[in-house]
Amino acid sequence: MKGKLSPLLILLAAMLWGTTGTTQAFAPETAHPIAIGATRLAVGGIFLGLMVLLIGKLDLKHLPIKTTILASLSMALYQPLFFSAVSITGVAIGTVVAIGSAPILSGLIEWLYLKKRPAKVWWCSTFLSIIGCLLLFSNNESVNVDPVGITMALGAGVSFAVYALVSSTLVEGRSSLSVVAVVFTLSAIWLSPFLFIFDMSWILSFRGIGASLQLGIMTTGIAYFLFAKGLIHVSASTAVTLTLAEPLTAAVLGVFLLGEYLNIISWLGILFLLLGIGILIWPFRTPANEKELSIAQK
Template sequence: MNLLPYIFVLLAGILWGTTGTTQTFLQEGISPIAVAGVRSAIGGGILLIAVLVMRRIHFKKWSWRWTILAALAIALFQCLFFTSIRFAGVAVGTVVTIGSSPVFSGIMEWVIFKRRPDRVWGMATLLAIIGCILLFANRGETEVHPFGILLALCAGMMFALYTNFSKRLTEREETLPSVAMTFTLCALFLLPFSGDGVSWVFEGQNFWPMLFMGIVSTSMAYIFYLTGLEKISSSSAVTLSLAEPLTAALLGVFLVGEYLSPISWIGVILLLGGIIVLTFGSGKAAKKTEKASSLE
């Protein structure tokens, strides 16, 4: 049973989960889209320089269609997600976005790519989504804003699209240049709409948190994610990425001093349960399939 791809995707989710805590070290009032654009520029730009030096990218033969689609999807995801939070609040926007992503990904695999998700994925996804809802319960945001919910659903769909597009991209290109090209293009799409420019990066203590988000929670995280994505289904990868809110919540408790209610701790347990079920259940299912095919 090869657990390594699942571990890579989990590591990606854990690194993404550090973003919220890291942003608390930035000066207040900076546009979230500006933060997203700059972290994409740092993460993608550093990797692009590296792959150019190593001569691991060939622009004439590059899979531009899948790269542009992946870059557009992840850029739209960030814009829609941050905007949904402004309308629906952090808790509701996060739950709807992150909770809907695995569902959208499973539907896309089934309808577009003719690959039906299995029962293990369904059970794990249900546990993880319920856990995510309970994790963000009792955050004091009871008002439901329909437009904010719609934006959050669109954000969830964009992340699912990004995952499926990236899987097609990594079937044709290496992981490192794929991440470099996708996030360099993503930065080019986002920065014109950031409003705050980039000069704020060098003000106060903003530089080091942004460098961390660019290198660790963007470059390293997406390298892990796409490396794991090469060996597992898109729907499984999106479900495992629910390690992000789990990590963010635990960091908030142990580093920032936030409070989690007993219901939220139940959500933590269910999220962990969903991740464990998917990681070990899918591995066993794959092993059985391999055994059955060898017997044939």
Template sequence: MKGSIFFVLLAAILWGTTGTAQALAPDTAHPIAYGAMRLAFGGSVLFLFVAFQKKLTWANWSYSHLLLAAISMACYQPFFFSAVKLTGIAVGTVVAIGSAPIIAGIIEWAFQKKKPTKYWWSATGLAITGCIFLFLNDSTVTIQPYGIALALGAGLSFALYTLASKQLLETHPPDVVVAVVFTLSAVLLVPLLFFYDLSWLFQVNGIVSSLYIGIVATAIAYIFFVRGLHGIRASTAVTLSLAEPLTATLLGAFFVGEMLTGLTWIGVTFVFLAMVVLGKQPTLGTEK
């Protein structure tokens, strides 16, 4: 249980760097093309990794869950990066990741008959409250309804990806699940690349940013995430992913030089308390 929480938190920390990585990419990098390249690099590395280890197999897959996970992840990329482009890193990340645990908990409750635990309710409430305080830090933000809608679409996509991946982990190792899902997702997005200018990819900051977000913030991060899913509920894992906006905020403070207000530190404290609450949760199977 504790190890599972650690892996999911580590994944969320790496995801927290994606907004900064996108900001460092050339201005001509369209969000949809950037998201597609993220999956292309990440999926390729993962596929080669499991193929080299001879762990790849096409037997015993639940193809309905595989397709749902792949489509969800393919949709998440343009939704998330477009939302960040329109609303800014803070708002886009907070709305996307902040809505995901609520959606995941509701889906588990409605379709899998898994009533959310008191720990999930408490942690989700604390984390979302913290994210609200993080959001309030940016007084210059302009709320764009379309951008918010895209961020909510990203939250739904992430929740569905997590729930579907949880089912796939019952029959296949974490690295194989991520490799197959992300490779299929990349294939689904490849046709979109023909509609966008990719010249930015040949600039130094373009290729470096793409390689980083594909290999580190995708391939490695999602292996950590699905490995952590083994010992905790999908809704709990999604709540833990709220460490992503926390990471993004702290990176802005310590590496970009952004000033953190008192409201921001209150938000950081709430999100941290949410992680503590989930850390106290009983082992999967004994939750009440």
């Protein structure tokens, strides 16, 4: 039963990440995207730290130092790289390159370094999902194909792929809450200088406090805890492909909460995303298929 719920936990995490853009839209206009990313990790790290202390599951003795630092650096790098890429190339290109490249890079890293060959269903799902992303953002007119922005977006994709892969090893036989609490506390420390570089007066406003709590607690603390929990029974490459539900959620929220318009091609992209995610979840419905998928990935 736990194995069947794992992909659903990752999907729920991706849906929470999908609210990030909508939350930023309601944040004060003076809030710099990189400052928002640093605040997000700071609040998320504090929240997770308090939770793990209250529950009493903090375990620092058995965490491998090098792997933990790598995970925290990967997440810390992802924030400024992604937000900078989006600011340079626009939301459409930045999101498609960063989020779309992550599943492919994750699968290649698993294949090259862990000798785990992705299953055929993963290739099919990833292809459909990435096509869906391209179609979904095709109606966005604010496109600027800047080489620096594209490089940053690819860097963000690599960072997230590495984070997912490293985290999947950290949660093996350990408390998921303890792992994410330590990783995100370290990530917040790495990004803390940004809190002193940019103007942070916006955080004292009502909208600033609300946005910070939503981004820190919901889209970081709870979302990454669910993601780590799902990684226990789902491979990193499969998990990263499932996170493509993030742009799908963002697009739907944009339509219903922000009044954004999606053309027929974009709705077709949503259909491709749903198909891609659906065929990836299907093997987890029965123990036999789940076992077959696991063998195919080895």
